[in-house]
Amino acid sequence: MFGFFKDKFNNLKQTVSNTAQMLVGNVTNAVEQEEEFSEFVLDDMEDVLISADLGVDYAAELVDKLRNQTKIKPADVKQYLKDEFSITLQDAGSTELNVQDGLNIYFICGVNGVGKTTLIGKLAYKFKNSGKKVLIAAGDTFRAAAEEQLDIWSKRAGADIVRRDKADPASVVYEAIDKAKAENFDVILIDTAGRLQNKFNLMEELKKIKSVIDKKAPEALRECMLVLDANTGQNGLQQAKVFSEAVNLTSVALTKLDGSAKGAIVLAVAKEMKLPVKLIGVGEKMEDLKEFNPDEFIEALF
Numbered sequence: 001m002f003g004f005f006k007d008k009f010n011n012l013k014q015t016v017s018n019t020a021q022m023l024v025g026n027v028t029n030a031v032e033q034e035e036e037f038s039e040f041v042l043d044d045m046e047d048v049l050i051s052a053d054l055g056v057d058y059a060a061e062l063v064d065k066l067r068n069q070t071k072i073k074p075a076d077v078k079q080y081l082k083d084e085f086s087i088t089l090q091d092a093g094s095t096e097l098n099v100q101d102g103l104n105i106y107f108i109c110g111v112n113g114v115g116k117t118t119l120i121g122k123l124a125y126k127f128k129n130s131g132k133k134v135l136i137a138a139g140d141t142f143r144a145a146a147e148e149q150l151d152i153w154s155k156r157a158g159a160d161i162v163r164r165d166k167a168d169p170a171s172v173v174y175e176a177i178d179k180a181k182a183e184n185f186d187v188i189l190i191d192t193a194g195r196l197q198n199k200f201n202l203m204e205e206l207k208k209i210k211s212v213i214d215k216k217a218p219e220a221l222r223e224c225m226l227v228l229d230a231n232t233g234q235n236g237l238q239q240a241k242v243f244s245e246a247v248n249l250t251s252v253a254l255t256k257l258d259g260s261a262k263g264a265i266v267l268a269v270a271k272e273m274k275l276p277v278k279l280i281g282v283g284e285k286m287e288d289l290k291e292f293n294p295d296e297f298i299e300a301l302f
């Protein structure tokens with residue numbers, strides 16, 4: 001694609017090893033030695049899939065398909081899961097980042113602490129490296145240190161920033177779009193708050209930002225990305241539902257996959273929300289961001 005994610009997935013297998021054990025290893029251990037998919041075995045398998053954070057519905061669906069059939073044997077369970085997971089990721093849509101030659105607006109949202117600001121720093125760096133002119137909009141004006149943190153990231157990445165202490169986030173975005181158009185920026189990365197006085201206020205704020213983008217830059221290519229912490233497991237699915245009601249999500253970034261045993265949330269989100277995971281965070285450093293490649297992810301899991 002755009003040539004800015006050159007690094008290979010050398011360490012992906014290592015990154016997802018805990019998830020692989022929880023999801024594939026434990027199912028295989030529980031099932032592979034059996035002769036048939038008896039109710040007892042299927043129950044066991046369902047429990048393991050649920051505890052691997054695949055989601056109750058998805059786990060039930062996978063097990064149901066094995067009921068009352070004779071073609072797939074327990075010894076084939078690994079291949080069965082591999083095929084099913086591949087289809088699920090495929091059905092969730094393209095994992096390619098939305099990038100065009102004109103203006104691109106990345107609207108980054110998610111609950112507090114999931115890694116939004118860090119993701120923006122890493123993304124700014126990636127886009128800069130690919131020769132793009134990058135502007136960061138400090139839309140989290142709620143948390144005291146948020147803009148400082150973003151300032152540090154923008155300097156590190158060599159990106160420009162629009163910040164206005166304690167201002168209305170929508171007005172910061174308004175100003176950023178004006179600046180981007182006047183100075184021919186390629187990408188605006190919008191940071192948002194993860195927590196306000198309450199969930200309602202947060203969702204209203206996000207809607208307001210979205211409507212500023214719709215009005216001021218309807219021609220811009222949009223990526224509305226929900227950031228999920230891989231360690232939150234099933235809670236991530238709930239978050240995806242809440243945010244997608246407020247704004248039109250186009251993708252998910254899964255952070256802190258390094259060391260997490262709950263990476264199966266990638267599959268749960270793809271299955272339940274039909275949202276593609278496009279980026280994965282694999283560490284705290286500026287380079288620790290990878291494009292999500294479903295085939296490589298599946299290969300690394302199995």
Ligand SMILES: Nc1nc2c(ncn2[C@@H]2O[C@H](COP(=O)(O)OP(=O)(O)OP(=O)(O)O)[C@@H](O)[C@H]2O)c(=O)[nH]1
Binds near residue numbers: 114258
């Ligand atoms: N190990 C690891 N840590 C990460 C990753 N991404 C972010 N973090 C850490 O997670 C913590 C929170 O990151 P932030 O970027 O501040 O999260 P946020 O969503 O902006 O948080 P709020 O602004 O409070 O809503 C920081 O300590 C980051 O270094 C990742 O991919 N792997």
Ligand SMILES: [Mg+2]
Binds near residue numbers: 116118140146
């Ligand atoms: Mg933040």
